[in-house]
């Protein structure tokens with residue numbers, strides 16, 4: 001690895017900038033350096049005013065997603081060496097309004113989560129606690145989908161989210177699927193009605209951009225296809 005990186009950094013301060021601009025910076029490298037280390041170096045030693053978000057540093061909180069060399073990635077889990085180049089362009093996550101520099105407004109993203117009611121609602125006829133065994137088919141079916149950390153990488157990669165403000169997007173649809181697949185949930189049919197819309201599952205063009213970038217190896221496209229199947233089953237009266 002070279003002893004320095006050539007960084008092209010997106011900057012935008014709405015209080016002083018008329019439009020966004022790029023800054024060219026050099027950052028020294030060290031072993032096992034991640035993109036989060038790069039932006040922290042810039043903030044610590046080159047420009048204190050740089051804004052970005054992070055919290056856990058271990059790929060759990062989902063707050064550090066950035067657009068790095070043309071792809072949404074978690075800054076804390078992206079090793080500089082994995083990019084295999086000295087030239088790195090760092091930008092905010094696409095498809096969300098920019099607040100400042102690398103910080104985007106996640107409100108439109110979570111508004112879409114709210115629409116699918118992202119929490120479990122227990123059926124009245126079920127006496128809690130209900131045990132779902134970890135190795136049961138029912139649990140294994142949605143196993144990987146439950147690992148979503150709401151980082152927004154898939155949302156930033158989705159061309160339909162880019163072109164249609166209303167589209168619920170891959171993370172909310174993935175979450176909806178995990179709940180609709182749960183027979184204990186009292187509002188599965190209601191949830192299915194929310195996603196069975198032109199701005200819901202039917203907007204997805206099955207191009208897998210979302211699935212290619214998910215840091216948790218979730219395949220939201222598969223969840224969306226499963227939702228489409230259930231929408232059809234509901235229309236012919238098989239899904240209850």
Ligand code: SF4
Nearest residue numbers: 158204205207208210
């Ligand atoms: S597969 Fe669907 S949800 Fe995923 S990126 Fe493509 S259009 Fe978006």
Ligand code: SF4
Nearest residue numbers: 148149151152154214
């Ligand atoms: S599905 Fe993957 S990429 Fe999308 S928000 Fe969840 S963890 Fe992030």
Ligand code: FES
Nearest residue numbers: 057059062064076
């Ligand atoms: S800082 Fe929490 S996921 Fe990167």
